[in-house]
Amino acid sequence: MASPRPGPNLSRIASSLGVSVATVSNALSGKGRVSGQLIEKIREHAAELGYVPSQAGRALRTGRSGVLGLVLPDIANPLFPKIAQAIEFAASAAGYGVLIADSRGDVAAQTEAINRLVERGVEGMVIIPRRATRISAAACPVAVIDTASTPGNTVAADHWQGGREIAGHLADLGHQRILIVGNNHESNVQNDRAGGIRSALRAGMHAETLWIDRLERDGGNGCTLGLAEKARQGFTAFAALSDLQALRALTELQQAGINIPADVSVTGFDDLVWSPVVTPSLTTVRMDVDRIAGIAVLALVNSIRTSSLREGMLVTAETDRVAMQLVVRQSSGPVNPASKTSEMENT
Amino acid sequence: MASPRPGPNLSRIASSLGVSVATVSNALSGKGRVSGQLIEKIREHAAELGYVPSQAGRALRTGRSGVLGLVLPDIANPLFPKIAQAIEFAASAAGYGVLIADSRGDVAAQTEAINRLVERGVEGMVIIPRRATRISAAACPVAVIDTASTPGNTVAADHWQGGREIAGHLADLGHQRILIVGNNHESNVQNDRAGGIRSALRAGMHAETLWIDRLERDGGNGCTLGLAEKARQGFTAFAALSDLQALRALTELQQAGINIPADVSVTGFDDLVWSPVVTPSLTTVRMDVDRIAGIAVLALVNSIRTSSLREGMLVTAETDRVAMQLVVRQSSGPVNPASKTSEMENT
DNA sequence: CTGAAAGCGCTTACAG
DNA sequence: CTGAAAGCGCTTACAG
Structure with a gap:
C-alpha cells in the first residue's frame, strides 16, 4: 500500500524530462550547478505539473521539520x-x-x-x-514568554516599567489616591505591574490594591467590586492590571452614575480589542x-x-x-491636569 | 551530513535488543503478531531510551502527516x-x-x-x-466554517435562528422598538443575524438597523453612534450583532446617563469573554x-x-x-416584563 | 554540468 | 511468532 501522495514527485518530473532526480532537485533548489537552460526547463515543467515538494521526504532527509x-x-x-x-x-x-x-x-x-x-x-x-x-x-530548544522574573531563556514585556508608565500618567493628571485592581494575586505578571505602579508614585500619592480573587474568596460584595464606594472614599484613579478588569471597573462605575473621566480615571493594560471601542475609551499600556x-x-x-x-x-x-508603550485615551482627569507643571505635588 | 535526529530510532532499539526493526515496529504499534513477552520487553526498553517515533519517517512511509x-x-x-x-x-x-x-x-x-x-x-x-x-x-479536503449562505461543505452556527432567539427574548421583555446595531453591512453573518431578528418580531414590534460602517463612511457623529438620541426617540432595545458592538452600545448609553436595564436593554452575539464581566452583564447568544x-x-x-x-x-x-443558544443576563427590561403573560402584545 | 547511489526512519506485505 | 527487504520522496557528497 503506502498510498503514494497524489501529486507529482521529483522522479516523475525527472523521467518525464529525461534527466535525473538529482538534477531536478538541484534545479529547483538552486543549489548544485545546473545549466541555466535546464533550470528554466525544469522549473517550468514542475510548475506546470503543480509540483509541491514533500515535506515528509525533505524532513526525513534533512532532519528538519520546518x-x-x-x-x-x-x-x-x-x-x-x-x-x-x-x-x-x-x-x-x-x-x-x-x-x-x-x-x-x-x-x-x-x-x-x-x-x-x-x-x-x-x-x-x-x-x-x-x-x-x-x-x-x-x-x-524552547523560548519562554513570561515575566522577567522567570529565570533564563525568556522573553518578556517589561510589565514593571509598564506599571511605571501608568503611574506617571496618573500622576500627570493630578491623581493622588489610586486603587490598583487585579484579579489574581499570584500572577507574576500582575504583581510586576502593580509593583511598577507603586514604585513610580510621586510624593503625596497613595495606592491600595484590590485583588478580585481574594474578594471573591472572602465572599465579596456579591457581584460588584464596590468601586463606587471606593470612589466615595476618595479614590480618583482605578488602575486595573488588565483591560478586562478595567472594563469591569469602567462599567461598574458608570452604572453607579460616576462619570469617567470627569469624576474618576480608569486605566488598563494590554490594549485589547475593546479598549479603543468603549466610551470613554481606555488609557492602557501595550506590549510590543x-x-x-x-x-x-x-x-x-x-x-x-x-x-x-x-x-x-x-x-x-x-x-x-521589551518595553511597554503607554496609549493615552483618557487625557483629562478629575483633578485638573497638573501635567505640565507638577509643582502641585508639594502642596 | 543529513544530521540524524538526536534521539534513538527503531534500529537502535532493535540492535540493542537483538531483534529486527520490523518486530520493534510491530511491538510498539501493536499490529503484527509479536509475543507478549517480547512486546513487554521492547516497550520497556523503548520507554527507557525515551524513544519518540519520527513523524517524518512515518509520514513518508504512510503518506499521512497527521x-x-x-x-x-x-x-x-x-x-x-x-x-x-x-x-x-x-x-x-x-x-x-x-x-x-x-x-x-x-x-x-x-x-x-x-x-x-x-x-x-x-x-x-x-x-x-x-x-x-x-x-x-x-x-x-477542506471544511469551511461560515454562514449557512455559503454553498456546500460548510459548517455554520445558525445565525438566523440566533437572531430569532434575541427577538423572542426582547419581545418577552415587552420591547416594541428595537435598534439593530451592526458594524459591517456586507457581512453574511451579520445580515443573517439581523434577518433572524426581523423575522421573529411580533405584532406591534418595529426594528431599524444602524450600520456603523455606513455611519462612519458618511462622516458619522464623530466617535459616537448617537444611541442616546435613539433612546430619546423611543428605542428601548439595542440588539447588537456582535458583543463588541454591544459593548460599544452599552458604554455609550451609560456614558449618556441612560440606565441599563432600567431604561433600555442591550443584547449582543457570541458570548465573548467580557459579556459576563461588564455591569450590567450582556444578554447574548452563543454558538456551540x-x-x-x-x-x-x-x-x-x-x-x-x-x-x-x-x-x-x-x-x-x-x-x-448548529443551533445558537440564548444566554440571558439582563432578565428585566424597561417596559415591565410581559414575559409570562404575553397578552400585552395585543394592546 | 550531470547522474548514480546512499540513506534519513518508518511500515508493511511477504516469506520463513 | 519473527525477520529480510522494499520503498515512501528527498538531498547530498561523490564520481564522471
Whole structure:
C-alpha cells in the first residue's frame, strides 16, 4: 500500500524530462550547478505539473521539520490572539510553520501538550507557561514568554516599567489616591505591574490594591467590586492590571452614575480589542508583541542552527525585556491636569 | 551530513535488543503478531531510551502527516480564540496536530496561507474564510466554517435562528422598538443575524438597523453612534450583532446617563469573554463552538479516509447548521416584563 | 554540468 | 511468532 501522495514527485518530473532526480532537485533548489537552460526547463515543467515538494521526504532527509510549536495556557485568554498572530507571522517570515497546542487546565496538560509537539517533530517551541510553571528541559530548544522574573531563556514585556508608565500618567493628571485592581494575586505578571505602579508614585500619592480573587474568596460584595464606594472614599484613579478588569471597573462605575473621566480615571493594560471601542475609551499600556515574538522566534532559530552542531537541547538568550508603550485615551482627569507643571505635588 | 535526529530510532532499539526493526515496529504499534513477552520487553526498553517515533519517517512511509491546517481571516478577531481552541481540541482528540495560518489582509494572503499549509503537507484544513471569499478546490479536503449562505461543505452556527432567539427574548421583555446595531453591512453573518431578528418580531414590534460602517463612511457623529438620541426617540432595545458592538452600545448609553436595564436593554452575539464581566452583564447568544469544530474535524477526517481510496480532493458534508443558544443576563427590561403573560402584545 | 547511489526512519506485505 | 527487504520522496557528497 503506502498510498503514494497524489501529486507529482521529483522522479516523475525527472523521467518525464529525461534527466535525473538529482538534477531536478538541484534545479529547483538552486543549489548544485545546473545549466541555466535546464533550470528554466525544469522549473517550468514542475510548475506546470503543480509540483509541491514533500515535506515528509525533505524532513526525513534533512532532519528538519520546518515547524515550530506554540504552547499556550489557554487560548481563550483575550491576550492570546495578538501573541499567536505575532508568533505565526515571525515564524512564517523565518520559513517555519506553527503547530499550536492548548495546555488548558493543569500543569499535566501542559506537559502533555509539549510532548505532543515533540512527537510531531517540532524543531523548537515557544511556550507561554501556566502561572508558576517552570519549564523543564524539553527535547528541543524552547523560548519562554513570561515575566522577567522567570529565570533564563525568556522573553518578556517589561510589565514593571509598564506599571511605571501608568503611574506617571496618573500622576500627570493630578491623581493622588489610586486603587490598583487585579484579579489574581499570584500572577507574576500582575504583581510586576502593580509593583511598577507603586514604585513610580510621586510624593503625596497613595495606592491600595484590590485583588478580585481574594474578594471573591472572602465572599465579596456579591457581584460588584464596590468601586463606587471606593470612589466615595476618595479614590480618583482605578488602575486595573488588565483591560478586562478595567472594563469591569469602567462599567461598574458608570452604572453607579460616576462619570469617567470627569469624576474618576480608569486605566488598563494590554490594549485589547475593546479598549479603543468603549466610551470613554481606555488609557492602557501595550506590549510590543511583534518585537517579543520576533525575539522568541529568532532565539529559537539560532538555537536550532547551533544545535545541529552540538546536538541536544539548548536554551535561548538570557531574559530579554521589551518595553511597554503607554496609549493615552483618557487625557483629562478629575483633578485638573497638573501635567505640565507638577509643582502641585508639594502642596 | 543529513544530521540524524538526536534521539534513538527503531534500529537502535532493535540492535540493542537483538531483534529486527520490523518486530520493534510491530511491538510498539501493536499490529503484527509479536509475543507478549517480547512486546513487554521492547516497550520497556523503548520507554527507557525515551524513544519518540519520527513523524517524518512515518509520514513518508504512510503518506499521512497527521496534521490539519486552520486558516483564519484574522487571529486578532475576538471570536477566534474559542474556535481555535475548539478546533485544536477536536483535532487533538482525533489524533491530529493543527498548523495555523493567519490570512490577515486580503484574499491573496488567504490563498497564500492555504498554499503554505498544503506545502507543509496538511491532510486537510478548516478554513474560516474572509468575507465573501469562495474557497476554490484546494489540494486537500477542506471544511469551511461560515454562514449557512455559503454553498456546500460548510459548517455554520445558525445565525438566523440566533437572531430569532434575541427577538423572542426582547419581545418577552415587552420591547416594541428595537435598534439593530451592526458594524459591517456586507457581512453574511451579520445580515443573517439581523434577518433572524426581523423575522421573529411580533405584532406591534418595529426594528431599524444602524450600520456603523455606513455611519462612519458618511462622516458619522464623530466617535459616537448617537444611541442616546435613539433612546430619546423611543428605542428601548439595542440588539447588537456582535458583543463588541454591544459593548460599544452599552458604554455609550451609560456614558449618556441612560440606565441599563432600567431604561433600555442591550443584547449582543457570541458570548465573548467580557459579556459576563461588564455591569450590567450582556444578554447574548452563543454558538456551540465545540459542536461546530467537532463536525468540521469529523468531516475532514472522514474525507481523508475516503480520499486514500479515490485519491484527490473531496468536499465535506453539506452545509450543517448548529443551533445558537440564548444566554440571558439582563432578565428585566424597561417596559415591565410581559414575559409570562404575553397578552400585552395585543394592546 | 550531470547522474548514480546512499540513506534519513518508518511500515508493511511477504516469506520463513 | 519473527525477520529480510522494499520503498515512501528527498538531498547530498561523490564520481564522471
